[in-house]
Amino acid sequence: MKFTRKVAAGVGVALACVTVLAGCSDDSGSGSGGTVTLQMVESLTNPARTTLLKSILSDFEKAHPTIKVELVSPPTDQADNKIQQMLQAGSGIDVLEVRDLTVGPFSTNKWLYDMTADMKDWAGWADFTDNAKAVSTTSGGTYFISSGFYGISLFYRKDLIQKAGFSEPPDSWDDLLTQATKIQGSAPNTYGYAFRGGKNGYTNITLAIEAYTADDIDLSNAYRLKNGSSMFADPRALAATKAYLNLFTNASPPSAVAWGYPEMVEGFSNGSVAFLLQDPEVIATLAQSTAITKEQWTTAPMPVGPTGKSIQPIATGGWGIAAASTHKPEAVKLIQYLSSADASLKFTQGNSMVPVIRGADKGDLYKTGPWQSYLTMNAAPTKYISASQPRGVSWWTDWGTKADADIQSVLINKMTPEQLLAGWDKYWTDKWASGAK
Amino acid sequence: MVQKPLVRRRRPSSLAASSDGVPGEGSGVSRRRTFTARRGFIILAFFLPAALFVGVFTYYPIVSGAQMAFRRWQLSNLIDNPWVGFHNFVTIFTDPSFGTIALNTVIWVVASLVPQFIIGFALALWLRRRFRFRGLYQALVFFPWAISGFLIGILFRWMFNGEFGVINDILIKVGLIDKGIPWLADPTTAMVAVIVANVWYGVTFFAIIILAALQSVPEELFEAAALDGASRTRTLFAVTVPYIATTLALTVLLRVIWILNFPDIIWAMTGGGPANQTHIVTTWMITMTQNGNYGIASALGLIIVAILMVFSAFYLLAIRPNKRQIG
Structure with missing residues (x-):
């Protein structure tokens, strides 16, 4: 009898547990009263x-x-x-x-x-x-x-560029290199450009390459030229890469090899860095900075390439x-x-x-201060050309990991810019040839 | 003189009772069958919940994960996962980064473990002495172990920042360097930085375990050693260390396993960079997972398990004589 009672009790407890667990796992989301x-x-x-x-x-x-x-x-x-x-x-x-x-x-x-x-x-x-x-x-x-x-815009320090003798913010990548180089080291702990060498560093170098090849970019796939080849194979891509890497060599903190989003924004926010390429969400962060006032900084449109154009990768x-x-x-x-x-x-x-x-961008908010550059870019669609990067492909994260590691390899002299671009060209050409999505 | 029987007569167990409650003496076959069925059923009833729990939540995921290593299992198409044999393993072993990553893993384990052990041991010896506010000191020393490894990685990432980091600031102020070192921008200094962070984190573990072991050493042994005129060093190596040798050996084994399986700090500080030069096997596995290459990530997981099993087997064999000596 005792044995039977024990078994019955055990079964009872087990059933109770199952019932409770089943109750917990009810994910129908339908509550009482409909x-x-x-x-x-x-x-x-x-x-x-x-x-x-x-x-x-x-x-x-x-x-x-x-x-x-x-x-x-x-x-x-x-x-x-x-x-x-x-x-x-x-x-x-x-x-x-x-x-x-x-x-x-x-x-x-x-x-x-x-x-x-x-x-x-x-x-x-x-x-x-x-x-x-x-x-x-x-x-x-x-x-x-x-x-x-x-969208991307160029955050810049108005006071620093004026001190360096420039009346206008950079319009092109060349201007950016010139101004950032002059500002670099002009005061203790002052750097020209918040170079992104760490996570997602590839996003900025591809902006430079797109600007240099903007005349021939396929607008439905901003990594490809209209002739079907990847933009990385074009000779202008090498010029863009070298110009971009000069920003690191001449105008950036040496530890920017490892800088990701937090370091870049911190560098600009604490007043150490003069230029930062970032999304508009940084506007809200910078508004809270205690090191720089709202009068000291604003944004400019994205830098353009040698033919005066850039690609807006939205x-x-x-x-x-x-x-x-x-x-x-x-x-x-x-x-x-x-x-x-x-x-x-x-x-x-x-x-x-x-x-x-x-029509929302016609509101007052977008007409003033750091938002103005977005209006400027939208008002000049032939200069700031909207194009889609192939961000929806299933291998995008894989690409980002590879590209980030490759850029760092170049920065620490383990790879040449030519090898970098050849590798990237092969990567994308192979992916497109395979028909993968 | 009453002679004890050589074989003790077994007491009739309640489990061995027949269904009518009478001990089944002399009822041969039927007694054995009834006994076996009931006993077996009860053993099964007790065994089953634990077995089911472990089976569903431990072994099923392990086996399920392991078979992913032999399939093409990618985020780009999780619906079609064909069997690819050892292809994922071949991909890993032929990757140009594999040699660096394997070497980094060894450096990461050894260079983290040795200082952790030595400093942890010293701390434990120090904390064993009675002094004022010892409890407070112990709490302060043990506190890092309560913090998430990922958070520690983020903190050290900022501390080692070349421009805004406190490490460079201190080194410049004490005159050891003239200008900031870009710690995380160079593969060698980046590896040093992540190991320093890991040593800081892991010292506590050794201190906790070794202190507990030290407190189990009888005072009489130290008194006897003092009477014999043994110096402090002699007492340490002739009395203390042999007494707690088993604990030390097992602690080292556990720590090796944990350090190898501990990507948090590297992931938060360098993400394996610059240029994949601070990756260890486990951070590489995370990268593969984030890239959607689940088959390769799973194969890396199996490789880690294999390495740890082989290491543990050899290590336990190596420390066996010591165990005998202590016993």
């Missing part, structure tokens, strides 16, 4: 942005009382890996931040829901700029709706839906809300991004 809870994961996390997003989500919940949104905000460095794991697991995620870097592999693996049918008659499209519509409908479907753009991200989500209609409502004119403007302005809403 309320649906959406799990949303952001990728480009930072505290100020998360607060802003939460306030917009709160507005959405007020407008849609039957839908709740739980926002998950992993650290930026790990966010895309975390999102990927959740998508692979097929649960715990309804709405996610998709980037131009991740839309390729995520959609190839069928982890993203194609919103084309849901968005076909969406009135919000009328408010979107042509660029925003175009990036939202690439990759063979509508896998995300763009939430804003990250980066973007936006909101998408997991293919495995069981609440797609509610998720679509959320994305339509986030992409509506009011919510979108609140998000892009609060987060220092180039807006996706038509």
Whole structure:
């Protein structure tokens, strides 16, 4: 009898555990009273942005009382890996931040829901700029709706260039080299250019190469020339690379070999560095600097190449839906809300991004101070040419890792610029020839 | 004189009782069958939850991960994962960076372990003495072990920054250097920097374990050594070290495994750069994972397991005589 009771008790406990665990794993998100809870994961996390997003989500919940949104905000460095794991697991995620870097592999693996049918008659499209519509409908479907753009501009110190005898900021890469070289060492701990030798260092050298080859760039693939070859094979690419490397040799701190985003922004923010090529999100960071005042710095358009042109490689991200989500209609409502004119403007302005809403850049915010350079670039589309880098390909991260290591090899004299460009040309030519996406 | 029976008679166990509650003496076959079934069932009932738990959460992921090493498993297409045999291993061994990475791994382990051991041992000896605020000192010394390795890496990355870092600032102020060293920009100094950070972090572990072992050494042994006129050094090597030798040996083994499997500091400080020159096997594995080359990352994981198994086997064989000596 005792034995039977023990077994019965054991089975009972086991069943209770299973029941509890099953309860825990219920990810249907349907609460009492017909309320649906959406799990949303952001990728480009930072505290100020998360607060802003939460306030917009709160507005959405007020407008849609039957839908709740739980926002998950992993650290930026790990966010895309975390999102990927959740998508692979097929649960715990309804709405996610998709980037131009991740839309390729995520959609190839069928982890993203194609919103084309849901968005076909969406009135919000009328408010979107042509660029925003175009990036939202690439990759063979509508896998995300763009939430804003990250353009590049040249942050510079007005006081330092004046002291060095220049009345205007650099217009070209050559000007930049001249001014940065003159400023370098003009005072203790003063450097010309915040050179990016560390993580994602390849992004800046490719800007220089694109500017030098701008006349012949294929606008649908800014790594390729109109004749079909990679831009790295062109002789102008070597001139651009050498000019760019001179910025390191003549005008940058020696430890910039290892500088990534934090060091570059810190260098400019603490007043040590005169020039910085960065996204507009840095505007908000620099506004909080205690070392330099708002009067000491502003932005200029991207430097142009020898023929007076540059390529604007516009980066973007936006909101998408997991293919495995069981609440797609509610998720679509959320994305339509986030992409509506009011919510979108609140998000892009609060987060220092180039807006996706038509005419928003005509507002007062974009006419003054550091935002002015974006207007200047938009007003001269033949000088600052918009083109798409192939950021959506599945091997983009692999490319970034290889390219970063190669640049550092050149900086520490383990590779020549010629070898660097030959390797990059072969890499891209082989990838395109293989037909991989 | 009563002679004890040579073989003790087994007490009838409650588990051996037959279903009617009467001990099954003399009922041969049926008794054995009933006993085996019940005993087996109970053993199974106790064994099964743990086995299931370990099987599902430990062995299944290991086996599942291991088979990825023999497939083409890439982020670009996770739907089609064909079997590729040893191709991922060939890719690793023929990579131009492999030699540097293998050498870096050895340097990383040895150059981190030896100073950690020596400084940790010295700290433990010092903390064993009774002095005022010893508890506070112990807490301060042990504190780094409670911090995330990744965070320590970020802190040291800024400390070793060539322009804004505190290390250069101190070295210039004490007159050791004239201008800042770009620590993380040069492969050699970058390797030194990550090892310094790791030594700082790992000293605590040795100090904790060795201090615990030292506190188990009986005072009588030290008194006997003092009576015999042994010097402090002689007492250390003739009494203290032999007594705690097993703990030391196992601590070193554990630490080797952990240091080899510890990419956090390098990842946060250099990301394996400049130009892949500070990568060790585990940071390389992270890079491969981030690049979406899961098959290669998994193969690297298997290589690490194999290296550690071989090392552990040889190491345990090597320290066996010492164990006998102590026993």
